[in-house]
Amino acid sequence: MASNNFSLSIPTFKGDHYNSWAIKMKSYLKVMNLWELIESDVELTLLPQNPTAAQIKKRDEEAAKEAKTLSCIHSAVSDGIFTSIMTCESPKEAWSTLKEEFEGNxxxxxxxxxxxxxxxxxxxxxxxxxxxxxxxxxxxxxxxxxxxxxxxxxxxxxxxxxxxxxxxxxxxxxxxxxxxxxxxxxxxxxxxxxxxxxxxxxxxxxxxxxxxxxxxxxxxxxxxxx
The missing domain is CATH 1.10.1200 (Non-ribosomal Peptide Synthetase Peptidyl Carrier Protein; Chain A)
Structure with missing residues (x-):
């Protein structure tokens, strides 16, 4: 998790210099302990028919972490860029969409x-x-x-x-x-x-x-x- 001794400002992508932004954003997400959701595309744990309290808690924590990661990416792009990823349902999908559009083939x-x-x-x-x-x-x-x-x-x-x-x-x-x-x-x-x-x-x-x-x-x- 991020240290309480310093605060990080989230890098903003406005459509230029994608590669520079991607490196900064990757570092930011690593510090926030969120990069694994993009790197490995971690899927939410499936709950059994009669889940225990611990299983429900774990699932809720995973969902909150995924939502936080996606929110970080949303906050890191300008309004014009946001329209490209507004329908993405996972941080991995949003990251891949930006990479494909702005890094190019x-x-x-x-x-x-x-x-x-x-x-x-x-x-x-x-x-x-x-x-x-x-x-x-x-x-x-x-x-x-x-x-x-x-x-x-x-x-x-x-x-x-x-x-x-x-x-x-x-x-x-x-x-x-x-x-x-x-x-x-x-x-x-x-x-x-x-x-x-x-x-x-x-x-x-x-x-x-x-x-x-x-x-x-x-x-x-x-x-x-x-």
Whole structure:
């Protein structure tokens, strides 16, 4: 059961990024000790003709747990999505309906992965971006690809960065080539190394900004004296 020390907010699905929502929702249901009803599609115990009080209690508990699980799924989707599962009688049926409609079949998933890979290859770093912002954008696409079960190694991200960053990073990359085997450099190492270029640029901009501000103040002072 969920701990009393923290509260969980139920993830809401509005029709986009189904795979991300499904992972969050699965974790939520596991914490609430409800996932087994979806994973194994547990059926309610059939009562005999003359059930005992214990059998009736067990059946009532199972029914309450199933109703709670279905209610959780209902609460986790927007009103527009709810219409797709409103007639489902079990949490397993509701989950399967959402999966079939929004995850798609193998052909649909393949097309989505191909589109994401194409989007990844088309990315270029913008002039006003830092290396960390650019890598964050790349990893957002990569993680979407991984959600479809595709293996996408960080080495591919490293290669992408090395061939797509602007000229201002070339001297740093050249120095890395002299000191390291770039085929073995990790994504974290590369980002940290290239971030130094952004930090130096920021420091220069702050220094130049301070000098300009000082000159303007001095000029204003002389005008007042004149």
């Amino acid at each position: 193998a052909k649909t998933k393949l097309m989505q992965v191909l589109n994401l890979k194409r989007e990844f290859e088309m990315q270029r770093m913008k002039g006003n971006e830092t290396i960390k912002e650019y890598v964050s954008k790349l990893m957002s696409i990569v993680n979407q690809i991984r959600l479809f079960g595709e293996i996408f190694a960080n080495e591919r991200v490293v290669d992408k960065i090395l061939v797509s960053v602007p000229e201002k990073y070339e001297s740093k990359i050249s120095s890395l080539e002299d000191s390291k085997d770039l085929s073995k450099i990790t994504l974290v190492e590369l980002v940290n190394a290239l971030s130094a270029v952004d930090q130096r640029r920021l420091m220069r901009e702050e220094e130049n900004g301070g000098k300009i501000e000082g000159l303007l103040l001095a000029k204003s002072h002389y005008k007042k004296m004149g």
